[in-house]
Ligand SMILES: Nc1ncnc2c1ncn2[C@@H]1O[C@H](COP(=O)(O)OP(=O)(O)OP(=O)(O)O)[C@@H](O)[C@H]1O
């Protein structure tokens with residue numbers, strides 16, 4: 001049997017690997033390394049290939065010191081920025097000048113980095129969202145202890161504001177918990193039989209009094225099925241495999257939004273129907289549309305609406321008691337049901353939020 005050479009071994013590694021000779025050249029680069037750094041790198045000085053000070057000094061230290069070390073490599077190209085962890089391992093004995101050959105092994109950590117960044121943003125956002133109501137509450141406590149101590153009318157008013165702020169914090173915390181619960185369940189597909197018509201009727205019954213208070217009508221409509229789908233509809237009604245409470249949460253939020261941002265005195269329509277499967281979803285689907293006649297949403301914002309804490313008009317949404325987590329929760333629940341959420345809107349013409357759920 002013939003022994004495998006270093007180059008055979010490097011060729012078998014899917015991540016980029018470089019072998020640096022004692023004289024400081026890229027003696028060998030495997031396929032992934034040539035794809036990443038260029039076809040020209042073999043035979044070049046490593047300093048010309050990896051022109052990043054932090055990485056170069058880590059390499060020098062390993063050449064002389066003979067211990068394994070790690071460094072980072074940042075790359076920028078047309079597709080964006082990527083980030084690699086570089087493990088630097090000395091191989092073989094040093095030469096007369098005490099310099100060793102090295103093996104460099106690169107691991108793509110771009111996504112790890114992004115996840116870390118998202119977590120940092122998230123913590124910053126949560127802190128900011130909590131700080132605003134907390135500051136208000138603390139300010140009022142101080143006022144009640146001091147200047148407003150003996151002013152009964154002011155006390156009532158301030159207590160009212162403090163209550164509203166405390167409620168906002170409470171809502172924020174329960175939305176955050178609900179988001180983390182849905183996220184952790186996202187891979188478990190729900191399996192109970194749910195009648196979507198009953199869910200929607202429940203949502204509408206719950207929101208109708210509030211809708212009427214603001215002069216809005218809120219109605220459930222049924223879209224006529226395509227002829228081919230009539231048998232499915234007769235056989236299964238509007239049933240699907242789902243999580244009843246979570247589906248309720250989806251449509252509560254969509255209808256609440258439609259009422260909140262749809263303008264007073266306008267109508268909100270919920271339309272339910274069967275459709276043949278489209279795109280990634282095979283087999284028939286249940287399609288629910290929540291349609292409002294409000295001011296609509298600028299196309300600029302649509303792709304970002306389902307991000308946590310994203311609001312078109314921060315001030316207005318906060319004033320209405322919104323946490324900006326509603327649509328993020330909706331999206332995770334819809335994903336858990338292997339469905340799709342689509343948002344169509346035109347400024348001045350209203351918005352349509354479409355939830356497509358696989359029926360099987
Ligand atoms: N039907 C709609 N018409 C116009 N804008 C909408 C509509 N639905 C949502 N939006 C915009 O999308 C943003 C995000 O909605 P989302 O439901 O995630 O948060 P929210 O309603 O502000 O707060 P929460 O749902 O937590 O009470 C809203 O702040 C609003 O700007």
Ligand SMILES: [Mg+2]
Pocket residue numbers: 253256257322326327
């Ligand atoms: Mg909302």
